[in-house]
Structure formats: structure tokens, C-alpha cells
Amino acid sequence: MTDAATYRNPVIPGFHPDPSICRVGEDYYLVCSSFEYFPGVPIFHSRDLVNWRQIGNVLDRPNQLELPPGTHASGGIFAPTIRHHDGRFYMITTNVNIGRHLLVTATDPAGPWSDPIYLDVPHIDPSLVWDDNGDCWLTVSGVESYRIDPLAGTVLEGPVPMWSGTGGQYPEAPHLYRIDGWWYLLVSEGGTHTGHAVSIARSRDIRGPFAPAPVNPFLTHRSTDRPIQATGHADLVQAADGSWWLVLLGIRAKGQWPPYHVLGRETFLVPVRWVDGWPVVDPVEEVMAAPAGSPPALATAPDPGAHRDDFDDPTLAAGWLSLRARPAESWSLTERPGWLTLHAVGDTLDRVGATIVARRQLHHDCRAGVRVDPGAGRAGLTLRIDEAHHYDLEISEGTVRVVGRVGPFRQVFAEQPVPPGPVTVTIATRTHHLLPPTVTAADQVTAPGAPFGVRPAACDTVSFEVATADGSVVLAELDGRYLSTEVAAGFTGRVFGLYVTEGSAAFDWFDYQPMPPAGD
Structure with a gap:
């Protein structure tokens, strides 16, 4: 407070x-x-x-x-x-x-x-x-x-x-x-x-x-x-x-x-x-002084904080977004009670028409996770600006992949087998701080485990995790500035999207948590 x-x-x-x-x-x-x-x-x-x-x-x-x-x-x-x-x-x-x-x-x-x-x-x-x-x-x-x-x-x-x-x-x-x-x-x-x-x-x-x-x-x-x-x-x-x-x-x-x-x-x-x-x-300013006579409640100002959706209600909450439309045949909260079921109406996030249900990213330092049952389809969690700028944690055919699309380029950065059935995946973003003076950008990029392409000018680092029997595994870390307005252009901001681009998939829950800035 x-x-x-x-x-x-x-x-x-x-x-x-x-x-x-x-x-x-x-x-x-x-x-x-x-x-x-x-x-x-x-x-x-x-x-x-x-x-x-x-x-x-x-x-x-x-x-x-x-x-x-x-x-x-x-x-x-x-x-x-x-x-x-x-x-x-x-x-x-x-x-x-x-x-x-x-x-x-x-x-x-x-x-x-x-x-x-x-x-x-x-x-x-x-x-x-x-x-x-x-x-x-x-x-x-x-x-x-x-x-x-x-x-x-x-x-x-x-x-x-x-x-x-x-x-x-x-x-x-x-x-x-x-x-x-x-x-x-x-x-x-x-x-x-x-x-x-x-x-x-x-x-x-x-x-x-x-x-x-x-x-x-x-x-x-x-x-x-x-x-x-x-x-x-x-x-x-x-x-x-x-x-x-x-x-x-x-x-x-x-x-x-x-x-x-x-x-x-x-x-x-x-x-x-x-x-x-x-x-x-x-x-x-980020913290403003309230003038004399302001309503006392004005001082409360809590951070919007965490939110979780277990998809137990019969309707989607007001904060959920879809791209351009939300066709009735593309989603259901009753087909599998307690789950959000999505049906593919487009075959890629790289073109208009994909089935996405998304929430806005509200904090620079945060993590968003889902438990998804991909069935025989292709589905996952995306961090998105537009069709040409998104990072995806995608599950299909028993494999989870980290896929990046930036402008004309599309690349798979990491992949790992996963067992059949529901899988928990998480995308986290952390503010990127400047390197110590003794560390160069080349040192950072070439060092073992260094985030791919993250340079001192980066605004944040985006990490991709999958839950396994041995704990959470970080599959990749990518430079977040490629999902920025200065790179992608336009008037919107990032969203975390639940999506399916082949067949059908069901999502048990979505959980969004702000995190303290890196270094705190």
C-alpha cells in the first residue's frame, strides 16, 4: 500500500x-x-x-x-x-x-x-x-x-x-x-x-x-x-x-x-x-502526490496484481481478448466442464484467423502459465504483439517447442519430449539490466546458458519453461525487444494468448503473477 x-x-x-x-x-x-x-x-x-x-x-x-x-x-x-x-x-x-x-x-x-x-x-x-x-x-x-x-x-x-x-x-x-x-x-x-x-x-x-x-x-x-x-x-x-x-x-x-x-x-x-x-x-510520475482535499481512498492504489482463471464460470471474464472475432465454434466452456476448450479455425499464428484467447501483459516482470491438454492437436501459450511478432510455447506430437517469429524470420529455438496428457508451460518476462562494466556483450552471448541474442540494450528477457517430473525446466531465453512497439510498430502491447492451430485443445487454468524486478 x-x-x-x-x-x-x-x-x-x-x-x-x-x-x-x-x-x-x-x-x-x-x-x-x-x-x-x-x-x-x-x-x-x-x-x-x-x-x-x-x-x-x-x-x-x-x-x-x-x-x-x-x-x-x-x-x-x-x-x-x-x-x-x-x-x-x-x-x-x-x-x-x-x-x-x-x-x-x-x-x-x-x-x-x-x-x-x-x-x-x-x-x-x-x-x-x-x-x-x-x-x-x-x-x-x-x-x-x-x-x-x-x-x-x-x-x-x-x-x-x-x-x-x-x-x-x-x-x-x-x-x-x-x-x-x-x-x-x-x-x-x-x-x-x-x-x-x-x-x-x-x-x-x-x-x-x-x-x-x-x-x-x-x-x-x-x-x-x-x-x-x-x-x-x-x-x-x-x-x-x-x-x-x-x-x-x-x-x-x-x-x-x-x-x-x-x-x-x-x-x-x-x-x-x-x-x-x-x-x-x-x-x-510513477508515484504522485495527491493534492489537499483528495478522497482518502485515493491513497489505496493496489497493484492489479495476480489473476487466475480456472474456467469454472459459464462465460469468459471481461478481460479475455480474441483476434477480430470469437466464433462460437472456436471455443467452449461447457464441452469439458472446468476447462476452456479451443478449436482451430486457422492453421498458424503467422496469419490472420488463428484461434486465440488472450490477456494483456500488465507488468514488465511477470509470469503466465497454463495447464493444457493438447490432445492430438497443436496448441500452447504465446506472447504476442501481432502476426509477425510472437514467441510461442507450442505442444504437438509429444514435443514442446519454443518458436519465435520476428518479421520474415521464424525459428524453433528449443524442443523437448513431453508425456501424453496435460502439460504445464510458463512464459516469464524479466527486466533486463545492464551488464557489469567488466562483462562485454560478446561474453554474455557466448557464455554457456546465456539468453539467445540478449544484448545490453535489451528491455527484457523472455524465458520459456515446461514442468517435468523432475521440476521446471527452462527451455530457452530470448531477447524481449523483438516483441516491442519500436520493432513491430503499431498501437497495441503484448498479450499472453492461449491458442490452438490444429485440431482441438483444452486448458485447465491460466495463472498470471507479477514478479519483483530482477535484482530485488
């Missing part, structure tokens, strides 16, 4: 980018981008802004989320916004694969959410706000606004050009707020990597003109050595006690130059002060 005057970032770790937030009474609701994964748009609930629990997924039915097989990695669902107006929740986002914004509503944020209403307006990053007359405005990247009928999906006015930031590339994530008689326009710019920044302007009229703040961007970590980088894509919220907060995305890169980030873009929280009518924030 953290000190009573602090909380810990990120408040939602792992691949949870593009956060948007709203408050209803004492309750806060937050959504994130989901890209090529199904179900789409995870939704979280909190009573203190720090402790978040996933209560569902907004787009959890095939007729809400159209992700055809050709959906490329990091395609699909971009940048949702959640708002509450007149007793109803609204979530709007962009499905870039069909080039349309979609809007769904609900009276209960845990669902069910409505079938989508589509809006054919250009750009991405849609956001909603209602003016003093009750009219609804849609603002998109660019930056421009439209007055719309949100329930009919029709444009009533626009486009209305808005303020597009200070000149940084890709002005995006625009949000409008009505505060103390002003319309504030929050914009992110500079791209969603290390140049990311948050700027703001205001106007008395929602149609502008907007005057920028005297200091912009008012939040950026670019050109600094801070451990949290790429800070941006933010959303403001006022707490029930009157304090103001900003949720935003950021990355925690590891390794020597250049650093690599593997968890994707995560959700961070920072307090806001208002000075002369403008928001002011401190740099985003």
Missing part, C-alpha cells in the same frame, strides 16, 4: 491506451481503445480515480463490432470517448476498417449497449459535448466540429473549423468542456510517441474563435529523461469533491538507447490545478 498522500501510476497498466472518462455522482467510468481485438472498448469503474475494475466491454456483440478477417494489426477501433447526458451514457469511437464513427448508448455502463448508430464524418478521435441549448456537438481530429443529432446519426451543422494546437503534427484527441462560462478545447499533438503533448485553448462561443493558453503545451515529456514518455491523448474530469484530474496515456520504455516499450500505451492519472483560468499539471 502506498503512503496516505500518494498514489501509483499507471492506474490501469498494460495495453490500455487513449483513455476517456466521465463522472456520474460518486462513480467514474473510463474506456480505452481496443484496435483489432474482440470484444471492443473495455470499460472500467472506479470510486476514487485510482482503483479501477473492468465491468465489461462496450462492443461485445458481432453486430456492434465489424472486424473482418482482413483487419490489420492495430486497425479496428480507435480512440473512444465516453460521456453521460440526461440519464444516458454515450460512447463514440471510430472503426477505421470501415471508415465510420459509431455511437452506442446505455442506461447501465456495464451494458447492454445499443446497436451502433453510424456517422459518416471524416477523421478520427470523435468526442461529444452538449451546449447550453441542449445541442450535441461532435469534435474530431483535425480539428473541426459538427452539430449532430446523436440518436439519428445526422449532421445538422458543420464542419466548423476549430483551433488545431500549436503546430505539432497530428492534432488529435480533441475534447470540449464547459467550465466557468468558457468553452475549453483540449488537443493532443506531436504524434503518439515521444513527441506527444497536450495543449489547450478557450472561447466564449463553442464555434470559436479559440485563444490558446499562455503556456502550451501544458503537459509533455518530450526531450526529457523521465521514465514515463509519450504523455498525451488526455481527458479532463472534475471529481465529486471539486478537484480536477487528467487521465492520459503514456509509455514506460526500458533498455539502453533506444529504449523499447512492450506493454503498449497505458493509462495514467495526474492532478490538475487551475491558475488564472488555465489548467496546470506537474510531470507524470
Whole structure:
């Protein structure tokens, strides 16, 4: 537990980018981008802004989320916004694969959410706000606004050009707020990597003109050595006690130059002060001081920690992901009670169409294990970024193998016979620390038992274990940076996936455990 005057970032770790937030009474609701994964748009609930629990997924039915097989990695669902107006929740986002914004509503944020209403307006990053007359405005990247009928999906006015930031590339994530008689326009710019920044302007009229703040961007970590980088894509919220907060995305890169980030873009929280009518924030730190008057519960901030699924429930928990779709014929929790049974609908993880059920990697130092009965099929546990970047612990024909796919290259790094029946396999990731000055990279790579290809610049080491009658055996250790955004590109982070690419396989349990950083 953290000190009573602090909380810990990120408040939602792992691949949870593009956060948007709203408050209803004492309750806060937050959504994130989901890209090529199904179900789409995870939704979280909190009573203190720090402790978040996933209560569902907004787009959890095939007729809400159209992700055809050709959906490329990091395609699909971009940048949702959640708002509450007149007793109803609204979530709007962009499905870039069909080039349309979609809007769904609900009276209960845990669902069910409505079938989508589509809006054919250009750009991405849609956001909603209602003016003093009750009219609804849609603002998109660019930056421009439209007055719309949100329930009919029709444009009533626009486009209305808005303020597009200070000149940084890709002005995006625009949000409008009505505060103390002003319309504030929050914009992110500079791209969603290390140049990311948050700027703001205001106007008395929602149609502008907007005057920028005297200091912009008012939040950026670019050109600094801070451990949290790429800070941006933010959303403001006022707490029930009157304090103001900003949720935003950021990355925690590891390794020597250049650093690599593997968890994707995560959700961070920072307090806001208002000075002369403008928001002011401190740099985003992993441990933040809570301002005076913050809710006492804000200090609790536990690590999301371990989770285990024994597949005893009749439905999959909200945190499980599949790629693009989850066909009914590809999985079952009733076919073999207490087990998750997967059926192959694709023959390789290297192409779109494989059967995968996955959970996000939430910590740099962690281990994920499964007990799998491969039967006569081919199945296992994968650590994945996309079809061209994944490491697999695969079991078939009485052998367990460590398989790596990086770009155009695919290689088997180790294999070992296993007896018939269920096998327990584990993938672990450990932060890679620099070598002592007396040890060279060549010494490390050529030394007996050295991790294959792990150099001083690596961000982490990924190890692959199989349980045997004589104990756990490490089959191989690989360089983790090849499963990073800097290598693979895209907008997502790593996931641990249970998969089958031939026949059928059953999984008795999945167990995820954070570990202390190497050296602790």
C-alpha cells in the first residue's frame, strides 16, 4: 500500500491506451481503445480515480463490432470517448476498417449497449459535448466540429473549423468542456510517441474563435529523461469533491538507447490545478502526490496484481481478448466442464484467423502459465504483439517447442519430449539490466546458458519453461525487444494468448503473477 498522500501510476497498466472518462455522482467510468481485438472498448469503474475494475466491454456483440478477417494489426477501433447526458451514457469511437464513427448508448455502463448508430464524418478521435441549448456537438481530429443529432446519426451543422494546437503534427484527441462560462478545447499533438503533448485553448462561443493558453503545451515529456514518455491523448474530469484530474496515456520504455516499450500505451492519472483560468499539471510520475482535499481512498492504489482463471464460470471474464472475432465454434466452456476448450479455425499464428484467447501483459516482470491438454492437436501459450511478432510455447506430437517469429524470420529455438496428457508451460518476462562494466556483450552471448541474442540494450528477457517430473525446466531465453512497439510498430502491447492451430485443445487454468524486478 502506498503512503496516505500518494498514489501509483499507471492506474490501469498494460495495453490500455487513449483513455476517456466521465463522472456520474460518486462513480467514474473510463474506456480505452481496443484496435483489432474482440470484444471492443473495455470499460472500467472506479470510486476514487485510482482503483479501477473492468465491468465489461462496450462492443461485445458481432453486430456492434465489424472486424473482418482482413483487419490489420492495430486497425479496428480507435480512440473512444465516453460521456453521460440526461440519464444516458454515450460512447463514440471510430472503426477505421470501415471508415465510420459509431455511437452506442446505455442506461447501465456495464451494458447492454445499443446497436451502433453510424456517422459518416471524416477523421478520427470523435468526442461529444452538449451546449447550453441542449445541442450535441461532435469534435474530431483535425480539428473541426459538427452539430449532430446523436440518436439519428445526422449532421445538422458543420464542419466548423476549430483551433488545431500549436503546430505539432497530428492534432488529435480533441475534447470540449464547459467550465466557468468558457468553452475549453483540449488537443493532443506531436504524434503518439515521444513527441506527444497536450495543449489547450478557450472561447466564449463553442464555434470559436479559440485563444490558446499562455503556456502550451501544458503537459509533455518530450526531450526529457523521465521514465514515463509519450504523455498525451488526455481527458479532463472534475471529481465529486471539486478537484480536477487528467487521465492520459503514456509509455514506460526500458533498455539502453533506444529504449523499447512492450506493454503498449497505458493509462495514467495526474492532478490538475487551475491558475488564472488555465489548467496546470506537474510531470507524470510513477508515484504522485495527491493534492489537499483528495478522497482518502485515493491513497489505496493496489497493484492489479495476480489473476487466475480456472474456467469454472459459464462465460469468459471481461478481460479475455480474441483476434477480430470469437466464433462460437472456436471455443467452449461447457464441452469439458472446468476447462476452456479451443478449436482451430486457422492453421498458424503467422496469419490472420488463428484461434486465440488472450490477456494483456500488465507488468514488465511477470509470469503466465497454463495447464493444457493438447490432445492430438497443436496448441500452447504465446506472447504476442501481432502476426509477425510472437514467441510461442507450442505442444504437438509429444514435443514442446519454443518458436519465435520476428518479421520474415521464424525459428524453433528449443524442443523437448513431453508425456501424453496435460502439460504445464510458463512464459516469464524479466527486466533486463545492464551488464557489469567488466562483462562485454560478446561474453554474455557466448557464455554457456546465456539468453539467445540478449544484448545490453535489451528491455527484457523472455524465458520459456515446461514442468517435468523432475521440476521446471527452462527451455530457452530470448531477447524481449523483438516483441516491442519500436520493432513491430503499431498501437497495441503484448498479450499472453492461449491458442490452438490444429485440431482441438483444452486448458485447465491460466495463472498470471507479477514478479519483483530482477535484482530485488
